[in-house]
Amino acid sequence: MKQNQCNFTYYKLEYNHKVIIKKQERRTSMKKLDSTKLSKEQQEFFATHLAYLATVSKDGIPQVGPKQSMKVKDETHLEYLEKTQQHAFENIKNGSKVAVVVADKPSHTNVRIIGTPKVGEKDDNGWYPVVISIEEIDE
Amino acid sequence: MKQNQCNFTYYKLEYNHKVIIKKQERRTSMKKLDSTKLSKEQQEFFATHLAYLATVSKDGIPQVGPKQSMKVKDETHLEYLEKTQQHAFENIKNGSKVAVVVADKPSHTNVRIIGTPKVGEKDDNGWYPVVISIEEIDE
Structure with missing residues (x-):
């Protein structure tokens, strides 16, 4: 997760025969x-x-929507x-x-996963646990 | 955006002949x-x-990913x-x-839009403005 923390690159410009060093966001x-x-x-970050x-x-x-109940189930699964039970559940x-x-x-750090979800049995609250098998991690 | 702020419903339970009022997340x-x-x-919220x-x-x-540059262009368009220029741009x-x-x-408030994006011309930083025509708003 370190590569995004240094966020600038420098390049030279010539302007009226002067060399100018300019900072550009990477x-x-x-x-x-x-x-x-x-x-x-990554588990800590999730x-x-x-x-x-x-x-x-x-x-x-x-x-797309926030899922406050999302947690790490184990190193290859998320669960929420x-x-x-609206659009996401239907999809x-x-x-x-x-x-x-x-x-x-603040640190411009992202972790993203792609996975296949599996719906479990309805719990006592009427909610469905969804377990996500992780197939790709991007960072 | 008010309907999500009252987040609990109450129901009665009988336990050992006592009536218990329980709070349940709605x-x-x-x-x-x-x-x-x-x-x-909604514009202020965005x-x-x-x-x-x-x-x-x-x-x-x-x-899915965060877009820090996302802003309201006008009441029917967003822009970022x-x-x-990775997955989102390719898609x-x-x-x-x-x-x-x-x-x-904290307030469990969400605003979501669905729209059609249009890529503009590359700017001096090498970035592309993307204007999103709003076709649906969910709240």
């Missing part, structure tokens, strides 16, 4: 990691930041409670994959 | 609004909270600067619609 890019297992650091879940409808329309039942991101604004 | 649900114009209150953008790949895989160029959500964790 594009902060994410890359797909080789591992599909969450590191201890535990301490609000997760946003994206799904896709049958018609190919994206949906489907309480509202998941129709076979949508999911993307989950946690972001830290 | 499902906080969003609904599609009739309007596709952002109210002053201006003061970090927006998350979701897109869909050609293969139907969702992507595509700096990283948009391939015709993906977008979903954008802003959430306030």
Whole structure:
């Protein structure tokens, strides 16, 4: 998660025969990691930041919303409670994959996963646990 | 944005012939609004909270990430600067619609839009402005 912390690059410009050093914001890019297992650091990051879940409808329309109950189940799974049972739940039942991101604004740090969700049995509150098998991690 | 602020419902339980009043978290649900114009209150909400953008790949895989540059252009458009030019940009160029959500964790308030993005001309920093025409607002 270190590569996004140094956020500037420097380049030279010539203007009226003077060399000027200019600071330019660097594009902060994410890359797909080789591992599909969450590191201890990534697990901690998921535990301490609000997760946003994206799904896709049958018609190919994206949906996104915060999921306060999202937590790390183990190093290859996330889990959350489907309480509202609206668009995201409908999309998941129709076979949508999911993307989950946690972001830290001050440090420009993001961790994102892509995975396949599986809906469990309704609990006593009428909520459905959804377990997400992690298939890709980007950081 | 008021309907999510009262977040509990009460129900009665009988236990050993005693009536117990129990508090249960209510499902906080969003609904599609009739309007596709952002109210002053919604514009203010977008201006003061970090927006998350979701897109869909050609293969139907969702992507999601924060977009710090997201702002309200006018009551029917959002705009952000595509700096990283990675998955979201690729998906948009391939015709993906977008979903954008802003959430306030303490008050359980969310505003979400669905829209069609249009990529503008590259600016002097090498970034692309993306203007989103709002087609649906959920709150």
